[in-house]
Amino acid sequence: MATALLSVAGCGSDEATPPPAEQDVDLGQPPGPGPEQAGDGEGVAFAIDRLFLGDTDRNGDKVPGSWKQFGFNIDGKVSSTISEDLCKPVDGAAPSDVYPDGAGGIDNSFGNKLVSLIATLLPEPSTKVSDAIANGDFTVILKVDGLGAQSSYNPLTAKLYGGATLGTAPVWNGSDKWPVVPELLEDAQDIESAKVVFPASYVVDNTWVSGPESQVTFKLNLTISGTTIGLTIRNVRIAMDIEPDRTSVVNGTIAGVLETAVLVEELRSVIGAIQPTFCEGAGLDTTLDQVRRASDILKDGSQDPGQECNAISIGIGFTARQVQLGEIAPPAETSGVPCGEAPPDEG
Template sequence: MMRHSRIAVAVYLATTLLSVAGCGSDDPAAPPAEEDVDVDLGQPPAPGPEQPGDGQGVAFAIDRLFLGDTDRDGKKTAGSWKQYGFNIDGKVSSTISEDLCRPADGATPSDVYPDGADGIDNSFGSKLVPLIGSLLPDPSTKVTDAIANGDFTVILKVDGLGAQSSYNPLTAKLYGGATLGTAPTWDGSDEWPVVPELLEDAQDVESAKIVFPKSYVVDDTWVSGPESQVAFQLNLTISETTIGLTIRNVRIAMDLAPDHKSVVKGTIAGVLETAVLVDELRSVIGAVQPGVCEGSGLETILDQVRRASDIMTDGGQDPSQDCDAISIGIGFTAKEVQLGQIAPPAETTGVPCGETPADEG
């Protein structure tokens, strides 16, 4: 496989954007007309008054991931994808909306819409996760099992976080957790190694590339801050196969437990650039099912990805343009850990469709 085989989920700053999507919709019903809906719904809470940090800070490591094939209790429920994400484009879109980008590659509005609850944009969960599940069954369960084994995690370290219910601003840093070497205890003592790809200085664990300098807490909900221009790649390893998702226009929010030592409900949202993801999936599919590389099977799958595009790369809509990106929403929970040592650089393995193994010339 083409990504970090040693790391089940690694997150690192990317200059190239990867995207993903799939096919099918489980709910043809249109939401209420946009003029009847408050489009401020489906957004994370706004910041409160200035209140500087007064605590030692906490590093939260994701312990469960929800990709859209299950609800937040881990149960397979139709339409679970609707609860993950945010209303990125500020619209509550349906099959009759007229102010949206044009569906791509011959798709129709009914192939892409309606949105999820309160205008949540998540074509990844609606369209792509079923496609991933057809190749790699039970993706949310498999990726969470890998975390429970200590194979990987994603870490958000919120500096200055203390006991108060609201802060503004707080600096937060994002890390990729490398292999722990054992199953985590989740009692706050786990020292999780971090991948060097996410550091400006591979010798300094505090030199995170992905920083949210204007994050805040409102009524025990942490928010990453204004829409981030940082793009980061989230590598999801499912059954030893890694799928790279580079997310831009990133928005992250997480509801904290009363003691601020764990996350009871978290959301990562943004957009994925379709053309780049198609290249990523070409690699992944070639590793999972090499036989698909032959004939028209691969292009049929990739066409399904293109037709899932529902938004523009900048997170907006433009009715004069074809949609060129796919909205994404992922749920998670997290627990306190300690930052460990810096791991060695990850290795890459695998051969995608169209490439020849090095030992074969």
């Protein structure tokens, strides 16, 4: 079991300093795989019906520090304000602002620092993004092949899809046929050709995990109050608790890292679309500097005190319902970018 040691230097006392407390960094991880057990079912597709970005808890209530429960311990450390083995903060950011982790070493600077920034432009982001899903505007779909009634499987192949506009509000009874966007397919004519595939995913005690580790990158497009925010997440790892009847999912988590330079350009276009006046003057630069200062990790998910942080950890919560894959939707229409060019869609 991986452990990390934390110690606090005391002063004003001649008493011996107690030994440092041992922190269990496995607490911030999903369960590991069980023994081999091949899939024996037809498989199930689940569409996200609610997203929790960190401004609320999993009940949708605005509770301070809710971000601490979303994500995984990506860097294998339990970090605090006095940690010295992490990458260097950016642009004068205080270590005490970006270093502290959530529960069990959870890394989620996005939820800690950036969701509140997004909320100043688009209020109540978790509520609004879930409202958009409830309207049928978009979703994210995970199709777990071979999933049957047993509580554990290893391995199962799973595929991730972007759900296009449904055209109506979903009924969430398993009959919704949700069309998928072609941008996340290798072949725009073949719905089985998903770009984002988890070949080593597994289920243990009805908890599905995307795999022991991941090098997968995908762009999560979130629609909030009619505005789409693109989050290109590297080293994606996902876990979720599947109900025994396979109709729904709770306690879902999407975790990974956002390369800071890419995120800055993605947000540049969003901010300009919401407030075009930001494209001129210091307002845009000031806001994007806040984004850069949220960097807390390296883009490969590691830490190195000799390097400047160049990525932002992210953790998002979700619930999901059983759906069916629909048809392949037409390609999305592109629109102008008010404050600079958006980065290419990496799929």
